[in-house]
Amino acid sequence: MIQIIANILIASSLYLLLANSFSLIYYPSRIFHIANAAVISFGAYFVFFFANKFSIPFSVSVALAIVGATLIGLACEVLVYRQMRKKNVPPLAYLIASIGLYVLLQNYISLFFGDDTKIINTAEVTVGNQIFGAYITTIQIITVFVSIALFIAVNWFLHYTATGKSIRAVASNPELCNIYGISSSKIILIAFGIGSALAAIAGILTAMDTSMTPTFGFNLLLYGVVAMIIGGIGSTRGLIAGALLVATAQHLAAYYIDTKWMDAITYIILILFLIWKPLGFSGKRLKKVEV
């Protein structure tokens, strides 16, 4: 039982990080950035590339990988979304373009690294630590602490710095921001940068804990998206509640039914929420849904 609680905590902290990454982009830009899944995978594969192929020291490879994956996220914004924004295309076009970008980027990973399962070799042997009778690996402890620390840092950034406040301002009304001299496209670029870096970190942590395939980012991203929708967009406490609920439901399903039904359970929760509580826990209404 303690093992299940420990697993739920680990998974929910990871989902919190993913939801945080996705919502940070979605919040100011209103782009459903599916291609973020490829950024997650790229982060992990870059570590593999630098550390295992070139035997660059591990910490340096991680830093390089985060930078590399962030650049890909920024490229998506600068080369595609920004051009679309200039043309004033309808909102749905962003999502479809994003799916196209995901297919494109994911296949580049397949092309260069192959479709087989890969493991990032860390020098130290990970021995399970026993905490209150639950077996937890070192990387899982790091995941929990890094996710929570980043979550607090991002929220502090959003509420107490000028740039962070600008992001929230753009989220609430981009046109008014432009009038007041805040460049909304610059702010969206910053949000993409931070969001992509968070996604890359989540990808690296997951790949180090288990293993990776070129498509593993997609499921991770969708767990984050589900947590975000359940939580309600733009709500800090909602994100935590969403991540906890998704992780709890998945692990209870894994324990009482079977691990293979975890994905189905996740989406059943999403659909139930979309029916009965389409605005999530926070109940904040999205502009888009009003019409």
Place this chain on the structure above:
Amino acid sequence: MEYILHLFILICFYTLLSQSLNLSAGFTGLISLAHAGFYGIGAYTTSILSTQFGFSFWLSIPLAMFISGVISLIVSLIALRTVEDYFIICTMGIQVILSSIMNNWMDLTRGPLGIPGIPSISFFGITLDSKMSFLLLSLFFVALVWFVLRNVSKSGFGKTLLAISEDEIYSQSIGKNVYLSKTVSFTLSAMFAAIPGTLYAHYISYIDPTSFTVAESIFVLSIVIIGGLGNLTGSFLASAFLVLLPEALRFVGMPDNIAANMRQIIYGLILVAVMMTGKNGVKELFTSKAKRTA
């Protein structure tokens, strides 16, 4: 020669799939990512009926359409409560649930093992086991579905759907039943998707869940978008293009495993390009929408 016929049959399947999706995505503006799920429902229905109960193809095809229709009706009750981005995510969720059922409900679908030994189609005692005869049968269905969809799109109902895709609130204000029209369009689209499903199962004679995943749904949606939303001929041309693309890549000397990735890279690129420029039939639908949202 056999291989060329095989490619033509694949083009028929994807034409059926993309044209049926075009009814909901193109004409009504319901961009769905659950289409491969309904394709799969068609395939699984006919496979189970023919291998376990000895149903003939001609009996299982209406049954497959019926089951797909019933499931899509239930799905539409859920999915149509949401709009735009949320609709796509919702249908994607439904697709994952359907794939998950195909993968995990061992008693019904045999899970990842798949269902082997699906018999060939027989036609008044003549078994259609040659590729040529199967191609003719597929062409018959393509013509039938194309004819039906063309007439639906030209009918008053089709006009209503087009009006809904352009301006939902306005359509409602002039007395069109938006919710009912959306439901009918979504359900019809799923019922037509069951046709290529049954054909595919009898053609390949073995099915497993890997043919009916989210990736397949994305592929079918790409065909529709590349061909142009609301453009049936475009769907056919885009199907032909994307089926023949890996062959063309192989022809220029690209190894098989790279060609498979290259095809996806190319269609991803086209998808992004189409969305960025708003050309290729996407324009008509989207410019009118842009005016509303702007």
